[in-house]
Amino acid sequence: VHFTRDLFAPENTLLQKIMGGDGVPPKVLAVVDRGVHLHHPHLLDRIGSYFQPHRSPVALLRPPLVFPGGEKVKNNPEYVDLLQKAIHDSGLCRHSYVLAIGGGALIDMAGFAAATAHRGVRLIRIPTTVLAQADASIGVKNSINAFGKKNFIGTFAPPWAVLNDFAFLTTLSRRDWIAGVAEAIKVALIQDAPFLAFIEAQAGALSRRDPAAMEQVIHRSARLHLNHIATSGDPFEAGSSRPLDFGHWSAHKLEQLTHHRLRHGEAVAIGLALDATYSWLAGLLPEKHWQRLLTTLTNLGFCLFAPELEDSGPLLDGLNEFREHLGGRLTVMLLKRIGQGLEVHEMDPELVLAAVQILKNIASSHFRASPPSRRAAAGYGELRVGGGPGT
Numbered sequence: 001v002h003f004t005r006d007l008f009a010p011e012n013t014l015l016q017k018i019m020g021g022d023g024v025p026p027k028v029l030a031v032v033d034r035g036v037h038l039h040h041p042h043l044l045d046r047i048g049s050y051f052q053p054h055r056s057p058v059a060l061l062r063p064p065l066v067f068p069g070g071e072k073v074k075n076n077p078e079y080v081d082l083l084q085k086a087i088h089d090s091g092l093c094r095h096s097y098v099l100a101i102g103g104g105a106l107i108d109m110a111g112f113a114a115a116t117a118h119r120g121v122r123l124i125r126i127p128t129t130v131l132a133q134a135d136a137s138i139g140v141k142n143s144i145n146a147f148g149k150k151n152f153i154g155t156f157a158p159p160w161a162v163l164n165d166f167a168f169l170t171t172l173s174r175r176d177w178i179a180g181v182a183e184a185i186k187v188a189l190i191q192d193a194p195f196l197a198f199i200e201a202q203a204g205a206l207s208r209r210d211p212a213a214m215e216q217v218i219h220r221s222a223r224l225h226l227n228h229i230a231t232s233g234d235p236f237e238a239g240s241s242r243p244l245d246f247g248h249w250s251a252h253k254l255e256q257l258t259h260h261r262l263r264h265g266e267a268v269a270i271g272l273a274l275d276a277t278y279s280w281l282a283g284l285l286p287e288k289h290w291q292r293l294l295t296t297l298t299n300l301g302f303c304l305f306a307p308e309l310e311d312s313g314p315l316l317d318g319l320n321e322f323r324e325h326l327g328g329r330l331t332v333m334l335l336k337r338i339g340q341g342l343e344v345h346e347m348d349p350e351l352v353l354a355a356v357q358i359l360k361n362i363a364s365s366h367f368r369a370s371p372p373s374r375r376a377a378a379g380y381g382e383l384r385v386g387g388g389p390g391t
């Protein structure tokens with residue numbers, strides 16, 4: 001995983017170094033997210049000139065493909081076919097490279113197409129969103145959606161390289177600028193209390209689009225994700241534990257229930273708030289820690305409730321789908337304190353629904369500075385909440 005700026009500037013040699021051939025000049029095919037193409041209108045030309053024969057031994061075989069960004073590219077299998085056909089038509093081999101330039105969705109789709117063509121063409125991920133740089137591009141998973149389920153079809157295949165170019169981030173919408181911070185908060189919550197404190201302190205700067213603050217968040221989040229995948233002993237998720245999916249059982253379901261009205265990161269922020277509220281209601285998480293998290297998410301501009309959370313049947317189905325996707329025993333990460341997760345093997349549906357009501361009440365009371373106490377929150381929604389430390 002490399003960090004750079006202006007990857008396709010003629011003087012930037014990072015990509016050339018990454019693509020070293022073994023005697024035969026390597027071939028490359030690029031696929032670009034349409035959202036990136038629209039905001040960086042010179043990108044295709046810059047890619048073309050970067051690989052001009054007098055500058056580079058690498059052969060760019062055709063102009064870059066431009067595919068839609070966002071879930072559209074994961075929801076329609078046609079894009080995998082189109083990319084595989086281009087790999088076939090261009091005569092790429094296992095020593096060739098697919099450059100995937102875009103958000104997490106485009107990269108997930110391109111990774112799947114590359115991993116399955118010839119059983120694996122080398123993939124270089126060039127993520128262009130905060131979320132993709134901080135999380136999605138770092139791992140070994142590639143996928144598309146099918147049968148109404150997120151990431152149902154996919155592979156585990158490590159990329160050849162990940163090149164995080166901060167210059168792409170300047171053109172992100174406000175939503176996409178902030179959404180990715182949810183994944184950094186997720187990993188901080190379960191592994192790194194000082195990192196959460198950093199994000200908490202920088203919430204104002206991050207929401208004002210301070211690039212230096214965001215670069216630090218991306219760097220540390222990417223490092224934590226990479227370290228987990230490299231050292232946890234289960235990079236291909238053969239076991240039942242999936243700590244980096246904290247907050248994701250409901251997030252994935254919400255993305256589906258909202259027909260992707262919510263960005264992945266926005267759904268993750270709600271999922272984190274829900275599971276933290278559940279943890280607090282269950283007496284696992286101290287109230288102060290719960291309040292700090294909700295305040296930080298709110299200060300960053302996240303909305304912590306979506307009406308679809310009240311579709312209790314489908315929402316709770318999300319738990320089973322989460323278990324089914326991984327196999328084995330249901331294993332959900334909850335929070336013990338900021339910086340420390342705790343795995344459980346069941347969730348009490350009534351407590352989940354109570355947590356939903358608390359988030360709804362907080363959202364409708366125009367919660368700004370700090371969330372109400374558990375008693376007050378419970379009072380809003382006429383909840384009965386079980387006892388626990390701090391009640």
Ligand SMILES: NC(=O)c1ccc[n+]([C@@H]2O[C@H](COP(=O)([O-])OP(=O)(O)OC[C@H]3O[C@@H](n4cnc5c(N)ncnc54)[C@H](O)[C@@H]3O)[C@@H](O)[C@H]2O)c1
Pocket residue numbers: 033034035036039068069070071074102103104105106108128129130131132135136137139140141142143150168169170171172173176179180263264265
């Ligand atoms: N493989 C993994 O391990 C992993 C991990 C986390 C998330 N994901 C996946 O990542 C996806 C979410 O990715 P995302 O948050 O990057 O959003 P995204 O890919 O949906 O992109 C969001 C929007 O931003 C646009 N965009 C991208 N880069 C831009 C730029 N530089 N300037 C302007 N617009 C730009 C896109 O065109 C799109 O419209 C989800 O499908 C999620 O499941 C995968």
Ligand SMILES: [Zn+2]
Pocket residue numbers: 135183248264268
């Ligand atoms: Zn995620």
